[in-house]
Amino acid sequence: MTTANWTSDEIMTVTAARSLRDRMSCFVGIGLPSTAANVAHRTHAPGLWMVYESGTLGTVPDHLPLSIGDGILADTADTVVPVPEVFNYWLQAGRIDVGFLGAAQIDRYANINTTVIGDYANPRVRLPGAGGAPEIAASCREVIVIMRHSSRAFVEKVDFVTSVGHGSGPGDRERLGLRGAGPVRVITDLGVLEPDPVTRELVLTGVHPGVEADAVREATGWDLVVSGDLAVTPEPTEAELSVVRSLTGAA
């Protein structure tokens, strides 16, 4: 193993960016998803159509916004629509290819918690809550989750289902009337998890260079299945790294 010239956050961001295809419409959450989407837009996906829940459609910010409603998002958008429109006319109507979400907790079936740690009525930690996530997870054609790996975050069962992933397994999304495919990939600072096509349980399908599958299993709160065909993430290119760093302000 050579010493990498990139950080684990950087390869996470680059890997997430690579998941976005050119000309896709992408509903972008703030933070890691926003960074990754903007990296994609500046590298292989110049036609990526970024939507932020503040109503900015087709925005191409020239720097990373801190919030989902920074002025730069409005200035560079194809059009800015009121909040009810972005949720009803764009998200609910099924016009968004990929929803890009973060999470505080995720479970074996890719259900997402951004509400509370502990009991809802008497929480140990109160988190910000749902925001746009429940309907992003329901209505986008597919969902990609980006979050840092830890056994506190990757749990057997989330304390609170804020946004439905694959419920409790096969057929649950259909039963619940959720029209998108749900989470198709979870990208972390250690590797990539994808739902098993049959069981819908998240399995480890890729690791970043230098990461052992066992280390990922250890950072996961359930008995994580490792794919027989485990991929190793291609290293970030110089071009990708320079875009990431120009956006995040890292040297």
Place this chain on the structure above:
Amino acid sequence: MTTANWTSDEIMTVTAARSLRDRMSCFVGIGLPSTAANVAHRTHAPGLWMVYESGTLGTVPDHLPLSIGDGILADTADTVVPVPEVFNYWLQAGRIDVGFLGAAQIDRYANINTTVIGDYANPRVRLPGAGGAPEIAASCREVIVIMRHSSRAFVEKVDFVTSVGHGSGPGDRERLGLRGAGPVRVITDLGVLEPDPVTRELVLTGVHPGVEADAVREATGWDLVVSGDLAVTPEPTEAELSVVRSLTGAA
């Protein structure tokens, strides 16, 4: 009876205009209502807030529009909103003081027909239809109807209830969940009809100068009750007539 220096259409328009109070919000139908509302705006009600169903809020056209969506309405409006907004956010929400409607047929209980003469499935005359009228009649705080008097137009029972007036009598509007007061006045080229406070049946409460109550009864298709306290419309003033004529282009 002196020879009047105004026509029966002119006194109808002036009388309708006088029914509008300053600063009212008024949902204006095209044709006679639009003329009357614009007369009011240029005479005693400079603060009349005119709304046309095309979405022009607070418009003050400098000439009469031919359609409900002429460019002049947009040019002079406080704001132009999409059609769903004018119906949902303004009309349905109960923000409009008075709805100003025309009609092809009206009946004893001020129900309005603008749909068909004859049988619906096999009509003798096909009329334009409902447009905004059913919800204008339902949701405005009150409704004023302006139309020319004839026994074909003023009928015992309309062939088709396009817009509900007072249904079949007292309590019907409440039963139907209609929140506005319904038609409070019908202004014609002969006089003024108003619903009896108890029976809700239209009675003749006023005649224009030179018109006999019997002539109105003859032009009405039901046994029209004449108020014991029959008013005579004050003559149009020179100022009113000059505004009407400047708008309609009459000499």
Place this chain on the structure above:
Amino acid sequence: MIVPLDEAVRELVHDGDTVALEGFTHLIPVAAGHEIIRQGLRDLTLVRMTPDIVYDQLIGAGCASKLVFSWGGNPGVGSLHRFRDAVTSSWPVPLEIEEHSHAGMANRYVAGASGLPFAILRGYSGTDLVANNPNIRTVTCPFTGQELAAVPALNPDVTVVHAQRADRDGNVQLWGITGIQKEAVLAADRALVTVEEVVDTLDPVPGQVVLPARVVNRVSVVPGGAAPSYAHGYYERDNEAYRAWDAVGRDRESFGAWLKELTDTPAVSEPAGRGL
């Protein structure tokens, strides 16, 4: 993306389609309607809140087997005689009608644009529309117990609108009275937009609606394509042409002559101002 009008109509509109040519007095896609007549399309379900003379023409030409609408007339002039003739005498072909109020139609488009199966409104209560239209039903509020009207979403196979401008990528910009066009386009499977002009950049305009290219299938450049209605900032409504239509539409013979003239004129784009 940007193709001649005849090609756009050929690609997007087919016999039997549900077609909405929307425009609330302003920006009515008249030239596109004429091209539908020229191509001899049949058995269309025509949808529009305010069918006016171009719908009278489509109906008179026998393109439509059904009309879904809320107000059918010649605004400020009177009735549509071809529409009347179709409804009362099935000429030239029978015309089924489905009739709503404006509020109902507007909310049907909103539901269609929103991916919902239906919309709720306070409306229709007590009217004879209810008994004559199975697409007007009720729902009960699960919080207050109030009964409200329900209408199904409207999702045309194709929506046609006219706009002032598009850019070369097919982003569309319209302004002035914008009516129900945004919802009609978003509710449709396919969208055709005729425009006054194509520009390099859509400079923002107050009151604009922008339709992103990804919801537009074809753009055709048709200057004057909304006449005799109008295009705010380009040309005014030709009120005289609306008045003149009354005589043309009034009898089958004069209409036939009008129709022959239209179909004898092969048109890719129509000259500015041509409406009748």
Place this chain on the structure above:
Amino acid sequence: MIVPLDEAVRELVHDGDTVALEGFTHLIPVAAGHEIIRQGLRDLTLVRMTPDIVYDQLIGAGCASKLVFSWGGNPGVGSLHRFRDAVTSSWPVPLEIEEHSHAGMANRYVAGASGLPFAILRGYSGTDLVANNPNIRTVTCPFTGQELAAVPALNPDVTVVHAQRADRDGNVQLWGITGIQKEAVLAADRALVTVEEVVDTLDPVPGQVVLPARVVNRVSVVPGGAAPSYAHGYYERDNEAYRAWDAVGRDRESFGAWLKELTDTPAVSEPAGRGL
């Protein structure tokens, strides 16, 4: 119509009211929130899609007994510590919460603005929000039989928003990211608008929302009244102030010092840029 902020708050906001101070990242009525704190209002039900630091301040100051919301955080920074403290430790007073998704809250305002008792949406299905919020129910589509989520209309006693401009009659104009402000104002019984400036004429601006004077009860001129959020065309978002709040809000003592400084400062209007 146009009155000083302290007077406007005194007239329109009362103990026990349901109050929405809306603004989706942009144009947050921070100065008005501070005036509510200064006037010592109590037992408010605070409503907002995205409660951020001004709500953290209102909650920390003990103004609120309930919060209705969909995302409560310091955007791009982290959590709201006063909000957390109230929820987990009932400090300084217990805070009841009613929690929705953005789509649910947005549609609740739309229903409120529309005079409807409820709204329908495709949402919430399968989430634990449902079991923890009696205001999330279902309705069945009378046409397709599909089950959809239903949420009740939101009709605040008073909505407070910040806008760029008003004219002397009280017509209000805002632009940029306009969020849910129009619906929040139209849904409310009373509306207070703080503005950057009053002008003679509201020249149209692309992307504008105009709130006609008849839906506005009071306008107060408060330049910088949205800081540390921003007013498009006037000043930028003070991201540093948002980051700095994290330390202030994190413990009760530093918050107490902040609160004392605020309430010791009698303010009719706040200088531009003042946010914390």
